[in-house]
Amino acid sequence: MTAHETPRLQLSGLEVVLGRGVRANRVLHGISFEIPAGRTVGLVGESGSGKSTIAKTIVGIHAPSAGRILFDGVDIGRLRGRERARLRRRIQLIPQDPYSSLDPRRTIGQTLAEALDPRGASVRAHRARISELLRLVALDESAADRFPGEFSGGQRQRIAIARALAVEPELIIADEITSALDLSTQAEILQLFERLRRELRLTVLFVSHNLAVVRQVSDEVIVLLHGDIVEAGSAERVLSEPQQPYTQRLVASVPGAPGFSLEPQPGA
Numbered sequence: 001m002t003a004h005e006t007p008r009l010q011l012s013g014l015e016v017v018l019g020r021g022v023r024a025n026r027v028l029h030g031i032s033f034e035i036p037a038g039r040t041v042g043l044v045g046e047s048g049s050g051k052s053t054i055a056k057t058i059v060g061i062h063a064p065s066a067g068r069i070l071f072d073g074v075d076i077g078r079l080r081g082r083e084r085a086r087l088r089r090r091i092q093l094i095p096q097d098p099y100s101s102l103d104p105r106r107t108i109g110q111t112l113a114e115a116l117d118p119r120g121a122s123v124r125a126h127r128a129r130i131s132e133l134l135r136l137v138a139l140d141e142s143a144a145d146r147f148p149g150e151f152s153g154g155q156r157q158r159i160a161i162a163r164a165l166a167v168e169p170e171l172i173i174a175d176e177i178t179s180a181l182d183l184s185t186q187a188e189i190l191q192l193f194e195r196l197r198r199e200l201r202l203t204v205l206f207v208s209h210n211l212a213v214v215r216q217v218s219d220e221v222i223v224l225l226h227g228d229i230v231e232a233g234s235a236e237r238v239l240s241e242p243q244q245p246y247t248q249r250l251v252a253s254v255p256g257a258p259g260f261s262l263e264p265q266p267g268a
């Protein structure tokens with residue numbers, strides 16, 4: 001990014017409180033970071049650190065109690081009505097669980113047609129684009145006429161990725177997209193995601209508790225602890241030479257560390 005380019009996404013001083021009254025919980029304590037267009041930022045941290053809360057706040061499921069989220073320089077908290085709906089299409093979430101995220105009563109073609117045209121989803125009208133999307137995620141175009149129940153977890157996650165890509169979004173939020181899958185399927189989905197990320201120059205917030213997964217697809221990494229950023233920088237630097245004790249512990253807990261990867265370790 002040049003010094004003059006506006007980041008695609010910019011969080012500044014983001015605070016989120018969840019729950020009410022005595023149960024109110026300040027989950028995010030002033031989070032600031034940015035994602036330039038075409039880059040992938042990995043968000044790591046243990047369970048409960050606030051990763052999903054960041055993802056959900058960006059897509060509008062939670063409201064910030066303080067701070068701002070700028071999308072291409074526009075404060076998304078100020079958008080209303082049609083402008084807000086339009087923005088929702090530009091930011092697409094790929095959810096964790098491919099079993100619950102697809103409607104079991106709709107064919108894959110209907111699901112993709114609806115993503116392309118929420119007002120009047122006609123599979124026939126969108127047939128060419130649906131075939132193209134299925135090919136993009138390495139599925140046969142005949143998948144369009146079948147139902148989610150006929151596919152494996154990995155295939156369903158491919159379909160969820162195709163659905164997110166359907167509208168050519170400007171930002172993808174990938175929230176633990178491999179954690180519901182077995183190890184070999186995880187590697188397969190990551191390879192696919194990495195290829196798409198490069199070919200389509202996607203801008204991505206990649207949320208995962210799995211450092212090996214994050215390392216494979218991220219340019220930058222942000223480490224979150226109890227709703228605060230404890231370390232951030234290039235993926236290579238943060239994961240190879242972590243500076244903070246918390247990051248050092250996280251890295252050390254990865255099987256095969258240092259230089260960990262998703263590939264099987266010798267002797268493992």
Ligand SMILES: Nc1ncnc2c1ncn2[C@@H]1O[C@H](COP(=O)(O)OP(=O)(O)OP(=O)(O)O)[C@@H](O)[C@H]1O
Binds near residue numbers: 018023045054
């Ligand atoms: N509705 C809620 N009311 C109060 N606190 C909540 C609510 N939802 C989540 N939290 C708390 O917010 C904190 C952050 O949760 P979040 O799901 O963002 O973490 P995470 O890093 O994504 O963890 P995981 O990987 O387990 O999903 C946790 O301490 C959680 O207990």
